[in-house]
Every structure is written in C-alpha cells, then in structure tokens.
Amino acid sequence: MMQEQKESLCGFDRVFDRCRTHDLKWRQEGVEAYLNQKVRQDMIPMWIADMDFGCMDEIVKAVKGRADHGIYGYCAPGAEFGGHIAFWEKERFGWKISADWITALPSVVSGINIAIRAFSKEGEGIIIQTPVYDPFISIVKRTGRVPVFNPLKRKQSHYEMDFEGLERLASLPENRMLILCSPHNPVGRVWTEDELRRLAEICLKYDVKIVADEIHSDIVYPGHHHTPLLSLDPRYGQNFIHLSAPGKTFNVPGLKMSFSIIPDEENKKAFDTMQLAMSLDIRNTFGVECVSACYTENGIQWLDGLLKYLWNNAERVHEFVRTEMPKVTMEMPEGTFLCWLDFSGYGLTDEELLKRINLEAGVICVPGGWFGPGGEHHLRLNIGCQRKTLEEALQRIKEALD
Template identity: 55%
Template sequence: MKYDFDRKVDRKQTNDMKWHSEAVASYLHREIPEEMIPMWLADTDFACAPVIVEALERRVKKEIFGYCAPMKSFYQAVNYWQKMRFGWDVKAEWITYLPSVVAGINIAVRTFTEEGDGVIIQQPVYDPFATIVKNDNRKVVNNGLVIRDGRFAMNLEELEMLAACPENKMLVLCSPHNPTGRVWTKEELTAVAEICLKHNVMIVSDEIHGDIIYEGHRQYPILSLDERYEQNFIHLTAPGKTFNVAGLKGSISIIPNKDIRDAFVKTQTAMSLDVKNTFGIEAVIAAYSPEGAEWARQEVAYMQSNVDFLEEFVKENMPGASMIRPEGTFLGWLDLSGLGLGDEEIFKRVVLEAAVICVPGPWFGPGGEEHLRINVGCPRSMLKEAMERIRSVLYR
C-alpha cells in the first residue's frame, strides 16, 4: 500500500494544541494571528498510520476503559522493533512503560543525582532538558556543540574535562539531536560512552527521534554498542514522533541493570507517573509491527524529500541564511545570523507578521542565537507556503 502524505488533515477540528492560536499564544507569551501556519510543536501533520487507527477502533469497541497494564504482546512489540530496526535484543524485564520521554528524564535526574549536582547537556538542545535540571535544583552544565567540517559535532575534549568533575553526575544525550538533526556515528557514541564510564557519569539517552533517519546515516542505540553500557546507562524512546501519537502517552524506558531499573521505578511510582494509558499501550503494539514499519519507511522517505525542498529553497531564495542539512528527525535548524536582524526582529517578522510559528533558537540555549527550528513533518504544500511567507518578511 502506498500512503498519501500530501493529504491535509484539518486539525482545527480537534483539540490539538499545535493548531489553536490560544495554545500557541500561551506558549510564546504573544498574541498569535489566526491564519498561522504552525511549524513549532514537534509532532507531524500526517494522518496517523492506518494500523494504529484500526487498533484503536477495535479497542474502543470493547466498551470499557479501566486501568490497564502492558501484557506479553506489548513487550514482544518493543523487542521486535528494537531487533528489526537496530539489531538489539531487548529483554522484556528491561522495559518500563512511561507517559513520556521527558518524564523519564525527570525521573532519572531525581533518582540518580542530588540537589546541586551537575547534569551535562549539549546545547543548543531540546529546551526541556535545561528546564528539568533547573526545576530539580540541579546545575546545568553545557557541553556545547561545535561545527566541524560543515557538521555539528560533540566537543569530546571538553566533555572529558566536565565528566572528570566529581559533581557532574549525569549526561542527558539527545540522539538523534534536536534541533540540529545530527545522527551520531558509532564512533562518536562509543567515545562518549567510554568517557562517561571512565568518570562514573550516567548517560540518559533520549532516542525518541531514532526511527527518523535519512539515507546515508544509521541510528545506534548507545546501550546496544557494548554490554558494559547496558549495565550503566538508560535508554528512553517512544513511537510518539515517528507515528504522531504523543498524545496517547505511550513511551518506554529500557534499563538492563536491575538495580538501576528498580531505583528508577521506585521514583516513577513516588511521582505518580506509573499509571498506564489504555490507548497508549495499543498504539505501541500497533506501531511496532511490520505494517507500522512499512508506513514509517514511506513517511521517512517523504520527509527526506521535504528536507531536499527546504535545503534547496534556502539556497536559492534566502541569501545570508543557511541550514546544515539534518541527517535525521523532522526538524530543520535555520541559521539566519547572516541577515543581521537579531533574535527579536526575526521573531517579530516570522512569527508575528508572517504567522509562521517556529521555535526561536535561543530557547535551545547557547548556540541557538538567530536560529529558528522549523518542522518539516507536514504536507509539502504546507511547508512551501510557510517558506514563502518567511522569505517575504525577511527580505522585504
């Protein structure tokens, strides 16, 4: 079956916050035009995979929605997916159901660090990383990305120094990286893991975009690279980004070390984050199937063509602007520093005048200045209209 990713779904008829100006205004603390094109929230605008829709319809017809728990089919689906996609044989007892990957990061920070400890993140990075660390009264320690040979890269020399500080207890890794779209190589991930093992720094790896990888690149779950890593680190993932089911609150932690897993689950329970979502369980099982895999393959191919369009559009129509091509994720990281406008003027023109809702670069921390994150997980016509609007206000 060939799936239609050009078809537009009217999300204004739902309570999806991405498409409601009131929700956007609350998020950005500004009044937002009704005729906006929302390219901000990291979900896609494609109709959900039919295999998931059908599974949810079957579950609705059972007419009762009490408390649920993952059963054998859930664990088999997670194992199937990890083995099929990444060659990683994940045991059922390693798996814990979570409401979200962000919740998993919060649980890990609270469990394995203490107030005042340093948590290393690699900015510019998904802004909840820093927010969680600050809200938990830990210290944000930035191991900022650098650009080498036209690609974003980790500063491993600095990471070694930061990891050697006894007060820095954890690294929250974004793999693939949001917002830059870097897909880390096996060699890079091994280097990071060895540094953290050497200095007893726990890695919590957010791999929620790990299924969205473009040609020429490969995703490696960091825990899968060495049995020693399985005993020291935490893997977090979900079908939410790939299949656009984030609202069903079905995410996963994979923690092979029983002592680490037991401590993690103890905090999860104390935070009342252990209740499972009836439909989230069904969505995971349906997504992590051969039918889900084929749908995801076609979706990623479509989004790669959107990346091609975006890259070409910026080169041909936006002098002074640039974009390092993403290797994965459905996110474009636009560098507008060559326009000399400054962050406030960029925000004013793009978000308030053009009504294209992108996430301002500074929200991702140092290195995000005069950048915008734009979501390419949408029908091509929507992406084209958004870029035409952006061009018109930046070069008026």
C-alpha cells in the same frame, strides 16, 4: 519506480483540519500562550514536534476497537507490550533486548525526570550538549540540579561533540549525569558509532551516568544509521539508560506511551521505585494498544513511506534556502523531521527575527535561543507537514525577510 514512489507518498498529502480538535499545535490560544504574544489567525504552525500526517490505518483500527469496548479502566501492559518493543529494536537496529528490561512511561520527558531524581542529588550537575531540546534545561533546573553546558562544536553548519570539553566536565565530581539527545534535536545529527563510543567511554571513566533520549531514532535519512547507545557494549547497559517512544515515529504523542530500557537490575529497580514515588506509573489504555499496532512489519512499511516524504521535504527546504534565501545557512538534517536554520546573515536580533517570522509572516517556529547556548539567531522548522503547507511557509518567510 518513480510511479511506485509517487503512489506510496500520496497518503501523506492528505490535509486534515486540526483546528477543530484540541490539538495544541494548531490552537491559536496555545500558540499565543507559547509565544506570549498574539499571532495571525491564518498562522502556519511549524513549531511543536508533531506531524500533520494521519496515523497508519492499523493504529486507528486498534484505538477504535479498544474504544468500542466501552470501559476505559486502569490498564496493565501484558507480555505482548514488551514483545512488540523487543521486535522493533531487533528489526530496526539489530539490538536484542529482554522484555524484562522495559518500563512503560507516560513520556520520554517524564523518564528523564525520573532518572535525574533517581540517580543524582540536588545541587549536582547534569551535563547538556546545547543547543538542545529545551525541556532538558528546564527539567534540570526544576529538580534542583545544575545545568552544565557542553556546547556542540560548529564547523560551518556541521555540528560535532566537544569531547575535550566533555572530559573536563565529566572529571568534576559534582557532575553526575549527562542527557544525550540521539538523534539530536534540533541540529539533526545522527551520531556515529565512533562518536557514541567515545562519549560513553568518557562517562564510564568518570562514573557519569548517561540518560539517552532516542525518541527520534526511527527518523533517519539515507546515508546514516541510528545506533542505540546501549547496544554497543554490555558495559553500557550496566550503567546507562535508554528512553524512547512511538510518538514521533508514528505521530501519536497524544497517546502518552513511552518506555525505558534498563538492562541492569539494580538501576531498573531504582528507576522503577522513583517512578512509583512520583506517581508516574499510570499507563494510557490507548497507548498500549498503539504499541501493539505500530511496532510490526506493517509499521516498518508505513515508516519507509514516511521517511521518503520527509526527505523530499528536507531537500525542498535546503534547495529553497540555497536559491531564495542565500543569507540563511542550513545543513541537511541526518535525522528528525526538524530543520535548523541560521539567520545570522541578516543581522537581526533574536527579537527582530521572532517578530518577522513568527508574528508578521505567521510561520510559527521555535526560537533558537530556547535551545540554550549556540541557538542564537536560529529557528527550528518542523517539516512534518504536507508539501503545500511547506511551500506556503517558505514563501512567507522569504517575503518577511525581503
């Protein structure tokens, strides 16, 4: 059994030279623009949420096959596009959907932008459960809406939703929407059915629309199960919006293909109309091919191997923190390929922490403060990398702190 597992994981140990491509994660200029500071040439980038693993063979073959055609005009996803998404939702989560509910999008972030503009007005409040994926806050501000913080409650290093605080905010007529991150980036929670139901019922009670970003839904570890919010009750599908993509699961964010699932006809019409108004209805030719290649039985098998590798990486980080950096606190992530590390035990300011880790050690992490209230003194570490890279990064962090 152990031998079989070792063989199934060896493909993820293959190292790719990403410095010779236009991959943002590994381009020094991109990282320096991101941090607004110079970084070491031998940096280890563990910041932006894409992985260093090669794509499954079926995706590479599909993209190459389409490239060989020689014409790359505008594309229109056919019935098979929605069929593959419906297959995946049924196989992975037991959620039976109709292909008619699906709208193709360039990205989940663009879907959030569309939903905010379609279902809220300037000056209205959008509830955000911080610390959370930083574009949530920036999108709300750029659309002229007001970020309304409903911070997660921390019990030691475990995070829970603040339902009492949420009900107070939802009861205010100016707060019209909540953006849900499920599974949660960066804290790694996979929300339970009970938590999701409680959240949904509060929002239904006060007519607050939920936009659910579920892009990490496939990256879930043993003992936990992701549940699409809309799958829990038909009423949720009439009021809320589901957003997802193969980008995180299959490491293809550059192919720019995501989707919304909106069962309610009027809501979908309003969403699609706003998408057209924003000129975000152009589809990526290779992204369409990717969906057909990855949302299959072969995709499920590939994902099983990925999850084992990522889980081993998460265990390694947790053990290293416990034995080598006891002043750092970390809870094992329930989902995502991101670790949320609390460095407050060192008594460093956020600026000092950033200088030690990102600049001196050259391990590029996302500063916790970028995720809003509750992110102070934290760093987000992307563990979607080869074990050799992870080990070097951990040693550098330890040496910088010592």
